[in-house]
Amino acid sequence: MTRKLLIIAFAALALAASGCGSSSSSSGSSSSPSGGTTADPCAVGSLQTLTSGTLTIGTDNPAYSPYFTGGPGHEWKGQYNNDPYTGKGFEDAVAYAVAEKMGFTQQQVKWAVTHFNQSYQPGPKNFDFYLAQVSYSAHRATAADFSDSYYEVNQSVVALKSNPIAKATTLADLKQYRFGTQIGTTSYDYITQTIQPSQQPQAYNSLNDAIHALQAKQIDAIVIDLPTAFYMTAVQIPGSTVVGQFPAVAGGEHYGMVLDKGSSLTPCVNKALAALTADGTLAQLTKTWLSDKVSAPILQ
Amino acid sequence: MDEDDKGAGRGSLILGGAARNVSVAMVSTIVVFSTLALVVVNSAGWAKVKTTFFNPHQFHTYAWPVAHAFVLNIKIAVVAELVILVLALALAVLRSLPGPVFFPIRAMAIVYTDLFRGVPTILLVYLFGFGVPALALSHVPNSPTYLATVALIMVYTAYVSEVYRSGIESVHPSQDAAARSLGLSRWQAMKTVILPQAVRRVIPPLLNDFIGLQKDTALISVLGVVEALQQANLASEAEFNYTPYVIAGLFFVAITIPQARLTDWLINRDRGRQMAGGRM
Numbered sequence: 001m002t003r004k005l006l007i008i009a010f011a012a013l014a015l016a017a018s019g020c021g022s023s024s025s026s027s028g029s030s031s032s033p034s035g036g037t038t039a040d041p042c043a044v045g046s047l048q049t050l051t052s053g054t055l056t057i058g059t060d061n062p063a064y065s066p067y068f069t070g071g072p073g074h075e076w077k078g079q080y081n082n083d084p085y086t087g088k089g090f091e092d093a094v095a096y097a098v099a100e101k102m103g104f105t106q107q108q109v110k111w112a113v114t115h116f117n118q119s120y121q122p123g124p125k126n127f128d129f130y131l132a133q134v135s136y137s138a139h140r141a142t143a144a145d146f147s148d149s150y151y152e153v154n155q156s157v158v159a160l161k162s163n164p165i166a167k168a169t170t171l172a173d174l175k176q177y178r179f180g181t182q183i184g185t186t187s188y189d190y191i192t193q194t195i196q197p198s199q200q201p202q203a204y205n206s207l208n209d210a211i212h213a214l215q216a217k218q219i220d221a222i223v224i225d226l227p228t229a230f231y232m233t234a235v236q237i238p239g240s241t242v243v244g245q246f247p248a249v250a251g252g253e254h255y256g257m258v259l260d261k262g263s264s265l266t267p268c269v270n271k272a273l274a275a276l277t278a279d280g281t282l283a284q285l286t287k288t289w290l291s292d293k294v295s296a297p298i299l300q
Numbered sequence: 301m302d303e304d305d306k307g308a309g310r311g312s313l314i315l316g317g318a319a320r321n322v323s324v325a326m327v328s329t330i331v332v333f334s335t336l337a338l339v340v341v342n343s344a345g346w347a348k349v350k351t352t353f354f355n356p357h358q359f360h361t362y363a364w365p366v367a368h369a370f371v372l373n374i375k376i377a378v379v380a381e382l383v384i385l386v387l388a389l390a391l392a393v394l395r396s397l398p399g400p401v402f403f404p405i406r407a408m409a410i411v412y413t414d415l416f417r418g419v420p421t422i423l424l425v426y427l428f429g430f431g432v433p434a435l436a437l438s439h440v441p442n443s444p445t446y447l448a449t450v451a452l453i454m455v456y457t458a459y460v461s462e463v464y465r466s467g468i469e470s471v472h473p474s475q476d477a478a479a480r481s482l483g484l485s486r487w488q489a490m491k492t493v494i495l496p497q498a499v500r501r502v503i504p505p506l507l508n509d510f511i512g513l514q515k516d517t518a519l520i521s522v523l524g525v526v527e528a529l530q531q532a533n534l535a536s537e538a539e540f541n542y543t544p545y546v547i548a549g550l551f552f553v554a555i556t557i558p559q560a561r562l563t564d565w566l567i568n569r570d571r572g573r574q575m576a577g578g579r580m
Contacts (some may be wrong), residue, residue, distance in 0.1 A: 120540035122348040143352065143540035180524050184537035202444070202524030203534055209430075213524055216433035218444055 042268035044103035058114035058127030067091040090289035101272035130258040135186040149254035156229040156245040159221040180219035187223040244299040358543035369531035373517040392464035416458035424451045429523035444523035467498035
């Protein structure tokens with residue numbers, strides 16, 4: 001009796017579910033652009049952006065210098081925060097340059113607040129592409145699309161001048177100290193894999209927390225990308241210094257823009273980046289907004 | 301004799317209903333859950349959700365690191381719980397002190413409870429973790445793990461003291477009166493008559509608070525301590541995959557379930573003792 005009931009229930013459910021499934025699967029492919037075969041898929045008109053005719057770029061909030069330097073505004077409020085609508089700062093300028101190459105005017109660019117965590121969540125995104133110092137890795141690229149590199153990054157060590165770690169010159173000198181960094185950065189991997197310190201490193205939810213911990217002497221040093229390190233020592237942490245930078249890892253580490261996996265925009269963003277590299281714009285923007293790499297000693 | 305018959309009659313009635321009830325429950329459970337499962341599995345995004353949240357490869361890679369980090373959560377929870385059991389009981393007893401002489405003590409206990417129950421735990425963890433070191437006091441430990449544990453103890457002492465107090469107040473005043481009339485002092489009456497009954501009654505809500513505490517050990521992550529949640533966070537952001545969070549979640553659930561069964565067992569045993577062999 002019970003068994004019969006179960007079988008009936010199952011059969012009914014299976015029917016209902018298969019009905020739902022088939023109806024939803026057909027809706028995805030019908031909305032492809034209707035241009036002719038000769039049309040440029042990267043022309044503004046045929047780009048499948050979130051909102052037609054608008055390029056929506058996602059970034060974190062707070063947005064930090066020197067990648068965003070426009071000062072507070074819009075939703076980006078508070079000290080050390082920066083409004084991306086200003087176009088000031090390295091990533092901000094790169095984003096607008098890419099948008100321009102793709103054929104969008106400055107007014108057609110909208111910014112969306114996206115936590116780093118949300119940038120790779122499955123399902124619909126609130127941005128067309130996302131940039132907030134996200135390092136490319138093969139693992140990450142299985143879950144999201146990455147654009148080509150727009151910056152080759154080196155990791156570095158920031159400490160208070162009063163801490164003995166400030167006198168370290170080699171990797172071996174660093175081992176005995178307690179390190180911290182912002183979570184989600186590749187800096188944490190540098191700590192555990194390159195430095196291999198004797199004490200468990202700390203991973204903070206924001207850079208501001210890491211800075212508080214450094215000032216409270218809960219950690220001896222912060223590992224972070226070099227441009228951010230220069231900004232932190234110059235502006236955010238009085239009495240601090242860049243102890244040194246790490247030599248580039250094999251294959252290097254670079255920042256890329258994050259797009260939805262399989263996004264039709266990825267080749268177009270890459271095309272724009274290639275054009276910016278070819279005409280020297282990217283090099284110029286790097287020189288304008290980022291501190292000189294050579295000025296920090298290399299920790300071997 | 302009459303009593304026995306009644307008991308047997310009622311028992312068989314329950315049993316007769318039970319057989320049908322069980323089969324109805326079984327069918328409805330299966331229907332509900334298989335509907336839910338089918339809706340989820342047949343949704344357009346399921347394939348993506350499966351690889352992002354329930355990825356076997358990720359399970360394999362990160363189960364051990366997260367388990368390793370989870371040891372810290374357990375240590376913190378155990379230490380905090382032991383301290384809380386003592387502090388909260390003291391606080392509850394202080395708050396139950398009668399008479400105008402003890403008013404200042406009662407008032408202090410009330411202010412403490414109101415304050416620490418009201419402040420969001422995460423705020424207190426921040427305040428202790430980053431605020432206390434900023435004071436640069438000598439002889440006060442700087443370790444975020446220690447400071448966060450203190451913050452958790454402060455908050456949950458407030459909660460648990462209220463649980464104790466409700467237990468104390470649930471013991472009928474006649475118990476106290478009887479104890480005092482036998483010549484016990486107020487303190488003796490509290491210790492030997494009131495508290496044993498009160499504590500026994502509050503074991504389930506006590507466990508409730510402790511499960512809350514065990515989950516809140518994850519709040520230590522805001523101070524940068526790499527416990528289970530932060531380890532999952534690290535893994536998740538390195539891989540662009542949320543499976544490590546699910547792993548951490550499973551560990552928290554895994555330690556909760558045995559405790560819930562233990563409480564059920566304690567309650568049943570206690571009921572059994574109170575009935576002294578009598579049947580329900």
